[in-house]
Amino acid sequence: MNANLVRQLQDSVLAVWFEGWVPGQAVSGNLMKKWFGKDEAFDNRLRTVVPDTIQRGFWKTHTRYFEHWKSHIGFHQNSKPDPQARIVARHAFENGYEDKLHPVHRAWLYMPLEHSEDKVDQALSVMKFQQLAEESSDTYKELFESFSKYAQDHKAVIDRFGRYPHRNKILDRKSTLEEEEFMKDHNGW
Template sequence: MIKPSEILYFWFQENSQEQWFGKTSEFDEEIRRRYLEITYKARRGDLEHWSQSPDSTLALIILIDQFSRNLFRNSPMSWSADPYCLEITKQALTMHYDDFLNNYQRAFMYLPLMHSESLEDQDRCVELVKKTLDNGIDFNKDNYNAAVRHRYIIARFGRFPHRNEVLGRNSTPEEIEFLKEPNSSF
């Protein structure tokens, strides 16, 4: 059985920002080969016991939030477990698990808030990510800018227009124009 520490080692030691936020079939395939089965278990709630500590909760969030995006890219399944992951994240924040994580790890604990189509969640994400800016690491600045950008889109449209086609949602004329702009999707 794969342990939470293996997920964290793979994500934070074996890989970097280039893989985390890049969109390559090679990285997606590596995740599929190594972690497809356990990602399904996490999405079904079979690993809920992992939410008992900061590190294992972070591993659970990475499985559900990040690996789902790699495994099910351009499919509704990319986002179908987001509500469950958001619930785990909010519970972790209530327990102050993020206080026990470094800023790179915190970024991934906060991502389910950034991926939410709720303005309240977006506001909370921006607030939390802003607190990581004091150490001067460029990654934190980039993450803060991403949080602000996500929040702007939700404040403007109430949803992420780049998901519309995959989710079978009709786009408004304003959303169609927005999607023509650079950096309109993630």
């Protein structure tokens, strides 16, 4: 693929995902709501940009974001994460690439591990998010402490059930009675 085209795709997708955020500044509450909530205008903008990048293969090198983008562009929100995202994350760890990323970008590299149903991935997710929180500047400390807590919460569910019960229906898995009880009070994240 043409290097200029790759750069244009990268810039267009990341401009939407990180719109309004400048490295060194705190991540706004509005951006957090877009990332983790439901914002139809934001989702529609991603729907116009992301499919083109998927079609052109951009996601293969930016899976740290793609795994989370899927829920914004109409993929099943509770579906199993893309294993390619975990492979890319592990490759980044093994080759020192994560250290070259801004801490906010690094957090997105860790998300596929948090969304994994693998206990090893969960332990690594908790470790990476805790490390990020411990090493962060005051600007990002609250954000990364929150991410670290969510990683611990995700791990607790996997430790308890070995899977995310809220994915059972979409993945055509039968829920246990304990999982059904759990889901009465916990509908996922």
